[in-house]
Amino acid sequence: MDNQLDCAPGGYFSISESGFVQSVNxxxxxxxxxxxxxxxxGRHIETVMSPTNKMFFHTYFYPHIQLYERVDEMYFAFRTxxxxxxxxxxxxxRQERGGEVVIDCMALLMRKRLEYEKDTLxxxxxxxELYKTTREVNDRLEALHEEYESKQQELIEMNRKLETLxxxxxxxxxxxxxxxxxxxxxxxxxxxxxxxPLSLLIADIDHFxxxxxxxxxxxxDFVLIELARLLRETAGALSICARFGGEEFVVLLPAVGSEDAVAAAEQIxxxxxxTLLGTHRVTISVGVDTSQPDSTEASLLERADLALYASKSNSRNRVSHAKQLAQT
Structure with missing residues (x-):
């Protein structure tokens, strides 16, 4: 250590983030x-502290320097x-040196000792008093920590369920x-x-x-539930199926062109x-549209809806593509 720092009028010590002494003057x-x-x-800095001051060090010094990266003018006492x-x-x-986080400290002997001792006493x-109840407090803290972890997991699960709902x-x-x-x-x-391409199917249950x-x-309701199951199973894993409202369902088919979209709709x-749904058979009418360079969300929905209307107007239980309407 530099001789000037070694003999400086203030005590210097450097500790690791976990409190082990690395250098002193x-x-x-x-x-x-x-x-x-x-x-x-190589020893822990707390080895030169009384039990009371260890508690003080843990309660004030560590949290403060972790939060603000420094501590200024903190009254303290070491033990000889x-x-x-x-x-x-x-x-x-608190700073990084040589790839390691260290805490450099300066300790100046108190001059107004009587005032300090009054506060210290x-x-x-x-x-x-706090030290006497440390064990009880620690036990309570551990219990609270376990309770907190449990509540946090419950909250995560609740948020997941809310997102799903x-x-x-x-x-x-x-x-x-x-x-x-x-x-x-x-x-x-x-x-x-x-x-x-992106294809959109709108399906409506006939005579629901x-x-x-x-x-x-x-x-x-039973028919709606069973039909939704069939729709999900038949549309495939890459599709996005949703209930659009009432007896109307929608299916998004990413990267599927018009011909394949019509084939998928016919399959559904x-x-x-x-398929017998309980004791009932139902049919659906389907309208399909496939995106163009100038397509918007509204235009896709509108064109697919027009195609659905065409299917329903043309005796139902059929699939119509919006491009067929344009050709007609």
């Missing part, structure tokens, strides 16, 4: 009544080799309209960026009102037509 060793730096280097208290004014700075009494249709388990609209916006942007009026809403229509 002669002034600090003299304060503690030590003859050699070997008596302190013969157990005497050495009151000091301590300054510290009061703090000492309070800290001794916010994006899911409660009856069918498919995505809801809001989630679908967000997906449509994102998939359309991705389609334009990648120069790949008759089912509700004849058999009641519980049967109607055929599976639903040929």
């Amino acid at each position: 002669r002034t600090f060793l003299n304060m503690l009544g030590m003859k050699s730096a070997d008596e302190l280097i 080799v013969d157990k005497q208290s050495v009151p000091v004014l301590i300054n510290g700075v 009061r703090s000492k009494h309070e800290l001794e 916010a994006s899911t249709d409660p009856l069918t388990g498919l995505h809801n309209r809001r989630f679908f609209e967000d997906c449509l916006r994102g998939e359309l942007l991705a389609s334009k960026d990648s120069n790949l 009102k008759t089912i509700n009026d004849t058999y009641g809403h519980p049967v109607g 229509r055929s599976v639903i037509e040929n």
Whole structure:
């Protein structure tokens, strides 16, 4: 260590982030009544503190320097080799040196000792009371920490469920309209960026009102649930299926062109037509549109809806593509 720093009028010591002494100057060793730096280097700085001051160090010094990277003018006391208290004014700075985080500190002997001792006696009494209950407090803190971890996990799970509820249709388990609209916006942007097509299917259950009026809403709900299951299974893993409202469903097919989209829609229509839902058979009408360079969310929905209207107007239980309407 540089001779000037070694004999500086203030005690200097450097500790690791975990508190082990890395270097000290002669002034600090003299304060503690030590003859050699070997008596302190490699030991924890708390070995030259009383139990009360250890508590003080943990309560004020560590949290403060971790939060603000430095400590200015903190009243403190070290303990000499013969157990005497050495009151000091301590300054510290937390910094990185040689790839390692260290805490450099300067300790100046107190001049206004009587004033300091008055405050110290009061703090000492309070800290001794705290020290007596340390074990109980630590046990309580551990219990609170476990409770906190448990509550945090419950909160994470609750948030996950809320996110699922916010994006899911409660009856069918498919995505809801809001989630679908967000997906449509994102998939359309991705389609334009990648120069790949995006196809949209709108499917509507034929004569669904008759089912509700004849058999009641519980049967109607059962039909909706089973149809949603078939839709999800038939559309494929890469599709995005949602309940758009009432008996109307939508399917997004990323990177699928018009011909493949019509084929996919025909597959869905055929599976639903040929599957018995309880004791009922239903059919669907489907409208399809495929994105163009100038397509927007609104235009895709509008053109697919017009295609759906064409399917329903043309005896239902069929698939129509918007481009067929334009050709017609």
